Amino acid sequence: MAKRPELAPKQRERSGGSTEVMHGLDPETLQLLLTETFQQSPSFLAVLVGPTYVFEMANEAYFQLVGHRELIGKPIREALPEVQKQGLIELLDHVLETGVPYVGKAIPATLARIPSGEPETLYVDLAYQAITDETGARIGVLVHGNDVTAHVQANREVERLLKESRAAQEALEDANTQLEEQQAELESTNHQLQENAVELEAQAEELEVTTQDLAERMVEAEASSQRARFAGAVGEAITSGGALAAVMQRCCEAAVTHLDTAFARVWVLEPDEQMLVLTASAGLYTHLNGTHGRVPVGQFKIGQIAAERRPHLTNGVVGDPRVSDQEWATREGMVAFAGYPLPVGEELVGVMALFSRRELVAAAFEALETASTAISVAIANTKLLESERAARVAAEAASRGKSEFLSMMSHELRTPLNAIGGFAQLLEMEVRGxxxxxxxxYLNRIQRAGQHLQSIIAEVLNYAHLDTGRMSYDTRDVAVETIIDDAEMLVAAQIAEHGLTLARHHDPSWAGSLHHVHADGEKARQILINLLSNATKFTAPGGRIVLSFAVAGKCVEIRVSDTGRGIKAEDLAKVFEPFVQIDRMRTVVPQQGVGLGLAISRDFARGMGGDLSATSTPGKGSTFTLSLRSA
Known part of the structure; x- marks a missing residue:
């Protein structure tokens, strides 16, 4: 059998480039839950992608439908060649081209379900739904439906039996006619009358047997049809999605409608309190409060089912010791009860139960057990999605609070710093003498300290904006030489002050011409200033800094190299992490700031469609490479 596709947990990529499972969820648990949801659906499901409809995914029900053939990774014409002239592929084409879903009832399909065997004609309720990507483009088709062959065959059998019944009735009418015509002859001889009477009695008995058999077959056919409709309704309720209470309510209503039960209910477990909470109720009772609104695990029949992890099934409600209110059961005419624990793996997620005023046959119990498995997975999956949404809302609120706090602190800190800077300028102008x-x-020290604090505030705010996705970019075509000239002019004095030399190298083919990149010029200049300042801090007097640039494919690479002490291999990946300063006390110039410069620089580069990377050899120096898209 072909390997079933597995559903991977949803992932996201942060602006910092790392990939993580959303909100700290266990990937294996999430994968198990999603895979079970797909595989345990009572309806058959398959995902076809591309213009040739390659099987991307299919559940167990689909493999059973087509005879457990190799499907995954194959186009439909190769995987199921016998369907090519049945009009099904043309329906796929129409759905993929127009985006209009197709829904068909009791569609005939001829499938070779046994290798080298004769094809079988099946009947399916079928739905095709176009699948779109994040841009809205249609990339495939979701196939969903139910095998209703038994239902169709049952209907045909009913029609055949009805036809036989009518024929028998007509025969009886003919016999009665003949009897009337021969009445005169029968009166002439008592012996002949007795013989005809015996014959007539035998025919009547035969007709009675035929009619009784027909009635029994009709009842069984209708019951089979009801069970098929119940399975389809539960599958549709689960796959349609929505809030947990709404999904469970639709499942309960399906049991009441299609299995003719008096009422059906679903309790969902609150694990921390070991309490079963009534979440959905349909039929005779629809309220969710009352005595059974909250049932502790182990108490009442519902709590006992949860504690024992075993179904409780009976067609003798009156007299069942687990049904405590026998007076109610007698008054309401309750006959059958079915209660199922709802586990997912080793974890219990709830209990499903129902009462019926008629006996439930074995096939009905089997249909309920199958539905309980799908409902278990649906509860776990829906609770997981609701937890994700709640965590996302909380994270967004926390992010907004952080941004608001940083903005407020920035204002509160900058106000006194501006006052300090203003008065320092007045003193520098010797207004008071x-x-x-x-x-x-002393005054220079005050001004440098104030500028340093302003720089720290700006870095923290920039990082906060990057982290919350609020940073904007003014990208346009900018000359690489202009960016480099501006950055070099601003740090040249700092480099000279520390006894270092700065050299520039560029691609010889650029002589006499400018090369442009598509970038935010201000942010690109800030990145180079950060790189040149870091090279100055980590290079001893007499050292050398080289600024070079060249074309690399569709990008321009600007490199800042130094002859400093370098960075250890195990520390190289950490230099781009926020609030990290490698060997703070071992720099040539004591480090200042909070360790955000390189983190912000790389996020700036990636925000412009480029990147920032680093290589280093301890004792020889480091090279930081800024890649920007060529214009």
Whole structure:
């Protein structure tokens, strides 16, 4: 048998480039739940992709439908060659081309379900639904339906039996006519009358047997049809999605409608309290409060089913010791009860139960057990999705709170810093009289400290904006030489002050011409300033910094290399993490800031469609490469 496809947990990619499972969910648990949901659906499901309708996914019901053939990865014409002239592929084409779903009832399909065997004609309730990607383009078709062959055959059998019954009735009428015509002859001889009477009695008995057999077959055919409709309704309720209570309510209503039960209910387990909470109720009772609104595990018949993890099935409600209110059961005429625990793996998620005023046959119990398995997975999956949504809302609220707090703190910090800077400028202008050299030195220290604090505030705010996705980019065509010239002009004095030399190299083919990149010029310049400043901090006096640039495919690479002490291999990946400073006390120039410069720089680069990477050899130096898209 072909390997079943597995459903992977939804992932997202942060702006920092790392991939993680959303909200800390266990990937294996999520994969198990989603795979079970798909595989345990009582309806057959398959996903076909591309113009040749390649089987991407199919559940157990679908494999059973087509005879457990190799499907996954094959186009439909190769996997199921016998369907090519049955009009089904043309329906797929229409759905994929127009996006209009197709729904058909009791569609005949001829399938070779046994290798080298004769094809069988099946009847299916079938739905084709176009699948679209994130851009809205149609990329495939979802196939969903139910095998209703038994229902169709049962209807045909009923029609055949009805035809036989009519023929028998007509024969009886003919016999009666003949009897009337021969009445005169029968009166002439008592012996002949007695013989005819015996013959007539035998015919009547035969007709009675035929009629009784017909009635029994009709009852069984209708019951089979009801069970098929019940399975289809439960599958549709689960796959249609929605809130947990709404999904469970539709499942309960399906049991009442198609199995003719008095009422059906579903309780969902609250694991922390070991409490079963009534979530859905349909039929005779629709309220969710009352005595059985919250049932502790182990108490009442519902709690006992949960504790024992075993179904409780009976066609003798009156007299069943687990049904505590025998007076109610007698008054309401209750006959049958079916209660099923709802486990997913080793974890119990709830209990499903129903009462009926008629006996439930073995086939009905089997249909309920199959439905309980699908409902178990649906509860677990829906609760998981609801938890994800709640966690996402909480995370978004926390992110907004963080941004608001940082903005407020930025304002509160910048106000006194601006005042300090303003008064420092007044002192520098000697508005209140001349200052000594020592006073000028103190003043310079104050101004540098203020500028440093302003820089830290700007870095923290930039990172907050990047982290929340609020950073905007003004991308346009910018000359690489302009970006480099501006950055070099702003750090040249710092490089010279620390006794370093700065050299520039570029692609010889660029001589006399400018090369443009598609980027935000201000952010690209800020990245280069950060890289050149870091190279200055980590390079001893007498060292050398090289700024080079060249075309690399569809990008321009700008490299900043130094002859500093380098970075260990195990530390290289950490330099782009926020709030990380490698060997803070071992820099040539004492490090300042909060360790956000490289993290922000790489996020800026990726936000412009480029990247920032690093290589290093301890004791020889480091090279940081900024890649930007060529214009």
């Amino acid at each position: 001349p200052m000594s050299a020592l006073q000028h030195d």
